[in-house]
Amino acid sequence: MRSEPIDPDGISWIRVSPKYISVQLIGWGISALISIAVASAPLVLLLTGVWDGFPAWLAWTLSGATVLANLWAAVLIPRQVRAIGYAERDEDLLIRRGIFFQRVMVVPYGRMQYVDVAVGPLERAFGLASVKLHTASPQTNAAIPGVPAAEAARLREQLSARGQARLAGL
Amino acid sequence: MTTPRGPGPDGPAPGGSPTRDVPLVPDREDSWHRVHPISPLVRGWLALAAIAYFFGRDSFESIFRGEPAWMLTEGRGFWAAAILLGVLALLVGGFVLSWWFTRYQVTQEHVRVNSGILFRQHRQARLDRVQAIDVIQPLLGRIFGLAELKFEVADAGESAVRLAYLPLASAQQLRATILARASGAETDPEHPDEIHEAPEHPVLAIPASRVVGATLLSGSTVALAVMVLVLATGTAVGFALDWGSFGVALSALVPGLVAVAAGYWSVFSTAYNFRAAVSPDGIRLRYGLLETRAQTVPPGRVQAVSVTQPLLWRLKDWYRIKVNVAGYGVSAENSGARTTLLPVGTRGDVMQMLALVLPDPGTEDPFGVFSAGLAGKDNDGGFVTSPRRVRWLSFLTWRRNGFAVTRTALLARSGRLWRSLAVVPHERTQSMALHQGPLARRLKLADLQLHTTTGPVRPVVYQMDIATARQLFDEQSARAAAARRQSLPERWLEHRPGQEQDGQQ
Known part of the structure; x- marks a missing residue:
């Protein structure tokens, strides 16, 4: 993937597993079904004649807009997942994400308080895991989702070891 | 005093009955102390006041009416007295039990508090993890000469350890003891119980006239002016259209006025009688109108500082300083006041307080650099600002938004009408992020968030040229890493070879 303007020089990002696209798409499918069902309720009631008073244009717009928004989200998912990346440097870990609203975060190993590895049911089915780093700051929202389980374990050990070696106080 | 009959799992060992003396020498594992016996009363006076009001009002009113109280007529007197006595017995019993089961000890390494009647709670905190210590006297506590001691550690949503209440002198003595042990200062081995409070030097006091001025010029006044303006316009329009809505307009004003009064009160009560002092144990702040507080923040515990200026304070060149201290967190209770390092001060006061927080400003001309950060614009004081092409996007702030770097800290400047300056010491930077939205992408800009x-305090460097932002991002991570390697030890008075960071967590 090409380098974005806010990416630091000379960084080759490790991308997350392409299988994470499937995980995201399944999750998207479930939420899309629910939201479309809810948003289409007025339209269904209108067409079946249960709720005649509901303005037709509003019912159609509501359903249409929800379907469009969901489709748009689905189109974005693969690109969003491909935009997630991380890179281990000597002193710190870099994490990037986002296509429209991009973010590059640097988390020094010496500042890590603990590392979380979380696996949800969907992720487990695809052999993936999420790694999350915590510092003393609640703003450090450093999550790397969709990492292969073996890589997640390696990352956790590696990060803990490096954190131990460079430990600093608060 | 005897050993409690039903000792909990922490029951004191034989011979170790709790005492009310303040521990001067480090406690052994089995020596415990109790807080002052009337503490629950100071904490629970509201319940007692409610009862007194409930039972007292009826009798009191009936005296004026000249007829017997409803409660005391038709044989209700017995039941009323029984209920009153029952409730009182429950309350007082609860008070006595909660006092009985609350014990604390301060050993060489830890402070421990055991509390709770049915659900026991044992809490232990390491002394050298202290982030701040507060001595608080609520109004009733002041009447009885009692004070609460709050011991804060990092990452605790609530106070790590609260000792409520101790006689004021004991609380101060205990604070000195804890700070002396936490600092790693060496005690005289001959007299280990002679711990003197570290000598402190007054730095500044806010005169009452300035407190009043600051209150009147605070944001509440702006809000009030806007409110009156909107209502006046509304009423005028209402009269012109003959709605006759004057009463409605006035009634809409009431909640607004309450909010404004609350705003005035919070500015006034926290700035009232504010004094700052410095000692080897850190910065000490005292303030309060009804409830008085004395806060101690040991050296190196301040994580970030912000200096802001509400709109109307420009007239007097006044500023407010807020700090991030790990222990203070976001606890709702009085957190606005607790995180205030200086409620209102002149530029000279600001420089003095900044010098306490940042003893080494890391620049040859600290006054020039920080002045530029407070009130300057463009490149004075070595600040780097947003590029010129941003002017149509943020036409007010583009000459203010910027940053400056000294050897020890990063200064992030923003705001034209509500000026703001955030200062983060390099060694306190946790992590950083570059942000870029679609519009910033078109304009080749990025924000750096620390x-x-x-x-x-939420330091952000806004709308920097992308190349500048990336350079700052890289350099700042390197600077933070370098600063971390030589940061001060956690025990701030301990003598150790060199200034090695100890890897003990």
Whole structure:
């Protein structure tokens, strides 16, 4: 993937597993079904004649807009997942994400308080895991989702070891 | 005093009955102390006041009416007295039990508090993890000469350890003891119980006239002016259209006025009688109108500082300083006041307080650099600002938004009408992030956000040229890494070879 303007020089990002696209798409499918069902309720009631008073244009717009928004989200998912990346440097870990609203975060190993590895049911089915780093700051929202389980374990050990070696106080 | 009959799992060992003396020498594992016996009363006076009001009002009113109280007529007197006595017995019993089961000890390494009647709670905190110590006297506590001691550690949503209440002198003595042990200062081996409070030097006091001025010029006044303006316009329009809505307009004003009064009160009560002092144990702040507080923040515990100026304070060149301290967090109770390092001060006061927080400003001309950060614009004081092409996007702030770097800290400047300056010492930077939205992408801009512990300060360098932002991002991570390697030890008075960071967590 090409380098974005806010990416630091000379960084080759490790991308997350392409299988994470499937995980995201399944999750998207479930939420899309629910939201479309809810948003289409007025339209269904209108067409079946249960709720005649509901303005037709509003019912159609509501359903249409929800379907469009969901489709748009689905189109974005693969690109969003491909935009997630991380890179281990000597002193710190870099994490990037986002296509429209991009973010590059640097988390020094010496500042890590603990590392979380979380696996949800969907992720487990695809052999993936999420790694999350915590510092003393609640703003450090450093999550790397969709990492292969073996890589997640390696990352956790590696990060803990490096954190131990460079430990600093608060 | 005897050993409690039903000792909990922490029951004191034989011979170790709790005492009310303040521990001067480090406690052994089995020596415990109790807080002052009337503490629950100071904490629970509201319940007693409610009862007194409930039972007292009826009798009191009936005296004026000249007829017997409803409660005391038709044989209700017995039941009323029984209920009153029952409730009182429950309350007082609860008070006595909660006092009986609350014990504390301060050993060489830890402070421990055991409390709770049915659900026991044992809490232990390491002394050298102290982030701040408060001595608080609520109004009733002041009447009885009692004070509460709050011991804060990092990452605790609530106070790590609260000792409520001790006689004021004991609380101060205990604070001195804890700070002396936490600092790693060496005690005289001949007299280990002679711990003197570290000598302190007054730095500044806010005169009452300035407190009043600051209150009147605070944001509440702006809000009030806007409110009156909107209502006046509304009423005028209402009269012109003959709605006759004057009463409605006035009634809409009431909640607004309450909010404004609350705003005035919070500015006034926290700035009232504010004094700052410095001692080897850190910065000490005292303030309060009804409830008085004395806060101690040991050296190196301040994570980030912000200096802000509400709109109307420009007239007097006054500023407010807020800090992030890990222990203070976001606890709702009085957190606005607790995180305030200086409620209102002149530029000279600001420089003095900044010098306490940042003893080494890392620049040859600290006054020039920080002045530029407070009130300057463009490149004075070595600040780097947003590029000129941003002017149509943020036409007010583009000459203010910027940053400056000294050897020890990063200064992030923003705001034209509500001026703001955030200062983060390099060694306190937790993590950082570059942000770029679609519009910033078109304009080749990026924001740099510095992450610090929970608190009112959120340092962001806004709308920098992308190349500048990336350079700052890289250099700042290197600077933070270098600063971390030589940061001060946690025990701030301990003598150790060199200034090695100890890897003990």
